[in-house]
Amino acid sequence: MAASPSLTAKPMPEQRWLGRPVERVEDATLLTGSGYFTDDLPVRAGTLHAAILRSPHAHAEILSIDTSKAAARPGVVVVLTGSDIKADTDPFIIVLRQPMDQWSLATDRVRFVGEAVAVVVAENRYLAEDAVDDIRVEYRKLPAVIDPLRAIEKDAPLVHPKVGSNVPSERHFTYGDPDRRFSEVDQVVSLTVNYPRNSQTPLEGYVVVADYQPGEGVYDVLCNFQGPFTVHPVMSKALRCQGAQLRIRTPAYSGGGFGVKQAIFPYVVLMCVASRRTRRPVKWVEDRFEHLAAAIAAPNRIIHAQAAVKKDGTVTALRFEQIDDYGAYLRPPMPGPLYRQHGIMTGAYGVKDMSITNKLVMTNKTPSGMVRGFGGPQIYYAIERLMQRVAVELGLDPLDVIRKNLIPAGSFPYRAPAGALIDSGDYQTGTALAERDGGLAELRRKRDEARAAGRLYGIGFAAVVEPAQSNMGYLSTIVPVEERRKAGPKGGNVAYATVHVDCLGTVSVTADSLPQGQGHATILSQIVAEQLGLDPHDIRCNMERDTQRDPWSIATGNYSSRFSSSTAVAAQMAAIKIRRKLSEIASQTLNVPAEQVAFGNGKIFAKDNPDNSIRFSRVAGTAHWSPGELPTGMAPGISETASYSAPELEPPNDADQINTSLTYGFVFDYCGVEVDRDTGAVRIDKYVTMHDAGRILNPLIAEGQIYGSFGWGVGCALLEEFVYSPDGSFLSGTFADYLCPTSCEVPRPVILHMECPSPFTPLGAKGLAEGNVMSTPVCIANAVADALGARDVKLPLTPSRVKALMGETERPPRAARPVSSLKAPKAGAKATAGSGTLTVPVAPEVVWRALFDPTILKRTIPGCHNLDLVAPNSYRADVSLGVGIIKGRFAARVALSDLDPPRAATLSGGLEGALGITVGSARVRLAPQGAGTLIEYEYNAEISGKAAAVGGRMLDGATKVLINQFFQRLIAEMTGGAAPAGEGKQSWWRRLLNALGLGT
Amino acid sequence: MLELKEGQRHPITMTLDGQEVRGLTEPRMLLSDFLRQELGRPEVHVGCEHGVCGVCTVLIDGKPARSCLTFAVQAAGRRVDTIRSLADKDGKLNDLQSAFRRHHALQCGYCTPGILLSAEAFLRENARPSEQEVREMLSGHICRCTGYVGMVDAILETAQQRASAGTP
């Protein structure tokens, strides 16, 4: 077993640490559970806890909110609603000048299921959640619009009526003369793709602790925000405070981010208000349902793509029309995903002529936000599916079509038509290397054999240019040139790092990269250790950030794979400054010029005579203890901060060309998949991924990033999607509904590397953490398309979708059975329906009387706390019910109608509570059977809100359990017997099994 | 037998990482919350609180259990082990933890304590597991960062080393 190079290798003078698989400096802490995450960090005594009430509706007007009962509960300190937020804060600034105001709580309307409506602040989380159930909100439901294609129609319901349309921005761009190219060519290949809504959903959710300090009007906030700090001014302006009055502190450890933790900012503002109102610190920890339903998702996107193609497969022009779905609100930096790729919309290809139409669409879904890949998965899905179609339609090999169109080797730096300045690359060598070292010929043979044996086997390819380090000015491409001129040029991406040497010679580093597991501390240690002749494990990195004490810029943060070409460069620059300073100090003692001084093995020495040396710590001590001994003119102390922004990140020009990112890596993938004829399951047989990410700083960490993004890419391809029913109910509220890939679904990919260092970054490194989330979904889709000969392949490729592609549409697993005499549930809502019979040993008249007796009903309805007769045959009740993992209190209305005593009655009504809304009806028929009664019932109900989102799969079973409980208790009432044995003591599962007839 | 009343806090004891501890809990308090909030053990993480992700895994009487699906009172009188039971008291990593570091089996580290505990329990029962068996065991956990490759390798390597050293 090769031991860690950092632990065993004797660093020679001028040891190189970069490029070596140094084990992570973060790991010992994390492996022993002593890496503390935000929720684990100490809070001030007296900290309160918040719980949030969320909308059960996709679209509704808020008529009234009654918080009195919640506010009166013991332990509750305050309940805030939209009117409080409107009084205390300004709406969030958005990228477009459009009347789409949004606050941290809904004010007059709710626009998606899960939107925050009220917040309870209490002594602990349990009490706060109890009180949430006691808030009564009266809504008036409005028609919701979920499908972006419906949303762009003229008569669609409007998400933001003041905008007058669901398309607040539409821009058209032309580069070269695409129309001419399209008219010249032999063939036009067209394809429409529909990329799903998903998110990498970090395992640690959002955590905010806000502490308002009235003396200076400072909001001191600890939160697991990941940047970029472009939203810092958005938050401080909302809070009506100066930037410096909003102190954001971020922790050293964060449980995954993937972009998602940028969108914590509305909650930061909300908790700041709560703290200011209560004059106590307020803490909020997001739960999984809140995260899935209401954090953010990558926008789902429909792309109409066209290629102008010559007979030999040469693509001469491209056209894209993109319809990108931003959900209910445009939260900064949205619509980033639509523009982050803008400069590189030609992908890996040398196409010169292109047109792009970008439509930004609003729907009644969770707002879109930053997710790893940031627009890349969507556009590459279109480009690479289109290239596969070109091959199919022209009868060519897909790899030949890719090769024919790649940007020619030797033309780098290459200016793509929409403005990307691709720094370096050799795509031909990359694809050849992958073909040879990944075993493509063997894979092709395998496919032939499988097909000969009648199996469904396919090969897919994908070529992707992976942008990294976003140009902070790219989003201004969304506004026309004239508007941009007025606003002034935006570009660049400023990074900071500080290297500090203490009096004993210990080196510490702070930097602005806000990592969430990417091993930044390790790489910073390597960089600094290399400059100063130390061991990486001797460097202490503190990755916390504090806007009141550390330098920061709008670009600060962890996103767009920015680290290795920005923060890492700043750290190298700071380390070089330290090295220069120490060299000069040491040169006095060593009696050699500063340029002749070298560093290694914890020593500083004369390059030509390593024996002429002095300990590193000794030199450092001089700077601290004896400033008088320093060379003349040298500043005392030894702590250096460097900042860096690459000049290549220029603002967009007047032709709408924008160099959207600083570096552009190359990823070339292929894979073989087999589709199971019977189940439709897709098995990834082999996956090869070739990366040119410039210079690799740490191969261990680089491969980890590739494995990780590949893993999520597999999830996107096969499993992950946020599902909404057409009425806007959210159906993916648990990890049992939103499926993340496990170790059984993610195979081990073959990773290959080549290195074309970037000439634009001092370390030569590019990004590599996002490439596979762009390449893998489409590569797998291309393989499935190849296996099935299919054209319209939609992700995720679940077995039922694959079966549908194979021409066998499966019956949806939980089709509501039609119930004869009842109104069918509205199409699109989450529905449950059923029927049953049972016999009771009393006459129909007795049953009938019981059904109309409020005191008996109160005792027999499961979870009923009280029940009042509000009108003849009409009741109002307060009940506690649970479906699956969730339980809540509901206000119930039930009316009995169509009475045919003592033979039949219809019960109709609804339940309304924090967990959702149910409306439904049931017909009950009573018929004499011997001395007893045969009771027949049938019911149907539609369910929305949290119950639909998290309990969906259990709904039918749970409903049966409740009905069964009701009748059992009714029987017990009527026969004078006790409640069914074990009631209240049986486990939920036991009761369910009994009800389903499976109990023992 | 403990008589439980809603809203009341009851004293319970358990053996936590080899030490007897006492705490007060309401009947409805989850073991995960009890360990984190009452006993000050934040190394027990939670990721979903509905039993799917495995982040909250601890060992109860040596068997992996989801602490978010267990009430604190259910662990009364039992042996509960967390990630702290693995490294020695000076923080020296055990062989499995070191293998995780060598194979870069963790990124953010949020899922890691739960996975290490499941893997330890698994290795006690399966001295020579196949890759497929390791993957099946791991499929009770979600990791969003790593793609699982490093963990699979680390667990297989540890099994091999333990088997050849005769220390299952």
Ligand code: FES
């Ligand atoms: S937190 Fe317990 S399984 Fe997810």
Ligand code: FES
């Ligand atoms: S390492 Fe981040 S979730 Fe597993």
